[in-house]
Amino acid sequence: MNLAETDTLVTFIAGVAIVIGILGVIVPVLPGLPLCWGGVLLWAIFADGGWAKWVVLAVATVIAVxxxxxxYSWPGRNLKRSGVPNRTLLIGGLLGLVGFFVVxxxxxxxxxVLGVWLAERMRLGDNQSAWPxxxxALKAAGLSMLIELGAALGIAFVWVVGLIVA
Known part of the structure; x- marks a missing residue:
């Protein structure tokens, strides 16, 4: 196996990791951002690209961080403002984890959704108050997912630009 074939294989594996990371953001089964960043890291370490690949890795790292x-901070701040306690999110997260394996x-x-609703139903005492x-909480989860998707797509874009430049 010559060096050109190895470079192509590393680039292909990095691209697959980035695509799987983006899909992991959309279908929350895999850690999306770490996979995207890991694909760029793999490419930067093992592919031939000169100094430009390290710049791509640095930019991808900033985007990921x-x-x-x-x-986590922006949606969390919105939830604090709306009065949803952390305990409610914890219960929602735990029931979400159970739901992941059941359905x-x-x-x-x-x-x-069921966990947040049940926790708020218990805390507030009625359905009318629990639904808002x-x-x-759903809006915050959606915003969090959009932010992560934006970061993952940003990492992918920087990597593709790096492929072109390097």
Missing amino acids: VGAVVQ PVVGLILGF STKN
Whole structure:
């Protein structure tokens, strides 16, 4: 196996990791951002691309870190403002985890919604009051997913530009 074949194989594997990472954001089964960043890291370490690949890795790292921080801080701040306690999110997350194994693919979302609604129903005492908190938690989860998807697509874009430049 010559060096050109190895470079092509590494680039292909990195691209597959990035695509699987993007799909992992959309279908929350795999860690999306870490897979995207890991694909770029693999490419930077093992592919032939000179100094440009390290610049691509640095930019991808900044995008991944900023994306991860914003993904949790912005929706969390919105939930705090709307009065949804952390305990409610924890219960939603736990039921989402159970739902993931009980109902494949959609169980995570169904379990999260059910968990948040049940926790808010117990805390607030009636269905009328629990539903607005549940909607706020869903909006926050959707915003978090969009932020992560934006970061994953940003990493993919930077990597493709790096392929062209390097």
